[in-house]
Amino acid sequence: MSDTAPLAGPTAGPAAEPRTGRSFRIGPSVGLLPFLVYVFVFLVIPTITVAVGAFRDDDGGYSLTKIRLLGDDTALTALKNSLVLSFSSAALGAVLGALLAYLVVTAPPTNIIRRVVTAVCGVLAQFGGVTLAFAWMATLGFNGLLTQVLADTLGTEESGVPWLYGMRGLVLVYTYFQIPLMVIVFLPALEGLQPQWREAAVNLGATTRQYWTQVAFPLLRPAFLGSALLLFANAFAAYATAAALISQGSFITPLLIRNSLTSEVLLGQRNFGFALALEMVVVVALVMSLYAWLLKRTSRWL
Amino acid sequence: MSAAAWRVTRWILLIAFATYFLIPLAALLNFSTKDPLTRERSLAAWRALAQDPTMTEAITTSLLLAVLTVVGMVVLLVPTMIWVKLRVPRATRLVEFLCLLPLTIPALVILVGMKNVYAWVNYLVGDSPLTLAFVYVVLVLPYSYRAIDASLGSLDATTLAEAARSLGASWFTVITRVILPNIWPGVLGGAFIAVALVLGEFTIASLSHYNTLPVVIVFINKADAPESMAAALASLLFAALLLVLLSFLDRRRHHSGGK
Numbered sequence: 001m002s003d004t005a006p007l008a009g010p011t012a013g014p015a016a017e018p019r020t021g022r023s024f025r026i027g028p029s030v031g032l033l034p035f036l037v038y039v040f041v042f043l044v045i046p047t048i049t050v051a052v053g054a055f056r057d058d059d060g061g062y063s064l065t066k067i068r069l070l071g072d073d074t075a076l077t078a079l080k081n082s083l084v085l086s087f088s089s090a091a092l093g094a095v096l097g098a099l100l101a102y103l104v105v106t107a108p109p110t111n112i113i114r115r116v117v118t119a120v121c122g123v124l125a126q127f128g129g130v131t132l133a134f135a136w137m138a139t140l141g142f143n144g145l146l147t148q149v150l151a152d153t154l155g156t157e158e159s160g161v162p163w164l165y166g167m168r169g170l171v172l173v174y175t176y177f178q179i180p181l182m183v184i185v186f187l188p189a190l191e192g193l194q195p196q197w198r199e200a201a202v203n204l205g206a207t208t209r210q211y212w213t214q215v216a217f218p219l220l221r222p223a224f225l226g227s228a229l230l231l232f233a234n235a236f237a238a239y240a241t242a243a244a245l246i247s248q249g250s251f252i253t254p255l256l257i258r259n260s261l262t263s264e265v266l267l268g269q270r271n272f273g274f275a276l277a278l279e280m281v282v283v284v285a286l287v288m289s290l291y292a293w294l295l296k297r298t299s300r301w302l
Numbered sequence: 303m304s305a306a307a308w309r310v311t312r313w314i315l316l317i318a319f320a321t322y323f324l325i326p327l328a329a330l331l332n333f334s335t336k337d338p339l340t341r342e343r344s345l346a347a348w349r350a351l352a353q354d355p356t357m358t359e360a361i362t363t364s365l366l367l368a369v370l371t372v373v374g375m376v377v378l379l380v381p382t383m384i385w386v387k388l389r390v391p392r393a394t395r396l397v398e399f400l401c402l403l404p405l406t407i408p409a410l411v412i413l414v415g416m417k418n419v420y421a422w423v424n425y426l427v428g429d430s431p432l433t434l435a436f437v438y439v440v441l442v443l444p445y446s447y448r449a450i451d452a453s454l455g456s457l458d459a460t461t462l463a464e465a466a467r468s469l470g471a472s473w474f475t476v477i478t479r480v481i482l483p484n485i486w487p488g489v490l491g492g493a494f495i496a497v498a499l500v501l502g503e504f505t506i507a508s509l510s511h512y513n514t515l516p517v518v519i520v521f522i523n524k525a526d527a528p529e530s531m532a533a534a535l536a537s538l539l540f541a542a543l544l545l546v547l548l549s550f551l552d553r554r555r556h557h558s559g560g561k
Contacts, residue, residue, distance in 0.1 A: 046415030128502025135326035145329035237408035
């Protein structure tokens with residue numbers, strides 16, 4: 001930047017004012033208006049609607065009725081299940097994803113395995129959850145591939161495993177997109193681990209074990225925890241996979257929101273959806289701010 | 303652990319991961335090419351993708367949505383980001399914050415709160431599944447922002463703009479004919495990810511009762527499971543193709559940057 005600084009004056013400074021004409025007098029910030037208005041209308045207004053709606057009662061007045069409903073058994077159980085699901089899929093995804101990232105990062109970037117792994121991970125982590133839910137239904141559901149194999153070899157039920165459509169099934173399917181996401185977000189941190197640090201440690205007499213426990217792990221810890229938090233938020237906010245897998249029932253928060261939206265005819269359900277959505281934003285926002293804080297610490301080294 | 307033992311362990315672990323990731327995909331292929339009653343191989347489900355009117359309509363809707371979202375994203379985000387870089391650098395953090403905000407606000411929450419906004423949208427432009435493109439532009443912002451930002455960051459945009467301006471170019475010319483061609487790989491990358499995200503988006507479409515591809519995939523599963531499995535696999539492969547193309551694009555950028 002510094003080499004362009006002497007030239008930056010005419011465009012960035014007030015000296016350019018007479019040359020650039022009318023638009024400049026209003027100020028170049030006006031150019032941001034379309035973007036700001038758009039984001040305000042399609043992102044900020046919906047969020048405000050949720051936040052305000054959560055504090056309204058059915059008559060349009062302000063009250064804490066809906067917020068109090070969050071303390072009900074149904075909502076609390078759903079929240080607990082959601083947290084357990086997010087935590088277990090994030091923990092599994094983080095550990096296994098970090099392992100896979102490490103297996104891949106030891107190969108050079110041009111390596112074919114590394115290319116394939118990053119490409120597949122990109123697809124599985126970013127493409128919608130519906131297809132992944134269906135992939136597992138085709139595996140373990142009725143007439144599924146593994147179901148058939150198991151039925152033929154072990155003589156188990158041909159109707160598929162019943163737990164696929166419950167909490168255990170959700171953890172399994174969520175982990176299927178959490179591992180790839182972990183690989184994507186954790187790979188850069190692993191790549192940042194300089195070989196010189198290892199050489200320095202070895203030169204000072206460290207064993208491999210000492211290098212890992214006293215140099216590499218402490219360096220990677222913030223990145224690892226940060227990535228795990230991102231995975232947690234990702235699982236907590238996910239809806240498509242669960243909705244495609246479980247058509248009835250509402251034992252996690254996103255499905256409870258669906259329930260309150262589709263059964264809107266019931267008095268007060270609409271605003272209860274607002275309260276649940278607010279709860280969701282609060283949890284995800286908390287986790288994401290922790291993530292941002294950890295990310296800042298990571299960037300010091302890696 | 304000796305080097306040989308480590309190599310063996312590494313391969314065993316890689317094969318275990320590969321098995322875990324490939325089995326569900328193989329299962330999709332198996333399920334979609336099998337007649338559910340006779341259990342014989344058949345391509346009926348794949349043929350139905352092109353013949354079933356519900357399915358073709360949904361595919362058309364989703365592809366159109368993808369195109370509209372990309373157009374909206376490019377028109378809204380690219381000039382804004384260039385403008386911030388050239389003229390309003392103090393707004394960099396604000397724009398970045400707003401672009402990354404959708405990562406913190408789940409799509410489900412946006413859906414719950416967007417009824418009022420969409421009442422206006424439907425009043426102004428009519429009630430069509432294609433109106434979803436408005437909110438999809440917001441959903442793809444974080445990913446597109448990152449792709450474009452990476453391109454823009456490696457470019458000395460200020461100098462380029464000064465050169466063009468001193469030769470008499472208007473700001474419009476500077477943005478469309480000087481900066482844009484230089485950040486094209488980033489824009490294209492952002493567009494690819496946007497297409498993949500839109501084709502897979504289920505949350506907002508299903509709860510707004512619009513029949514996009516993922517919604518129809520879930521919907522027809524009860525009537526014709528193999529067809530929905532075929533559609534799921536086809537869309538997954540299409541997204542994979544897009545992202546593989548993207549990785550090649552990425553490599554070309556690194557190459558030209560290295561020279």
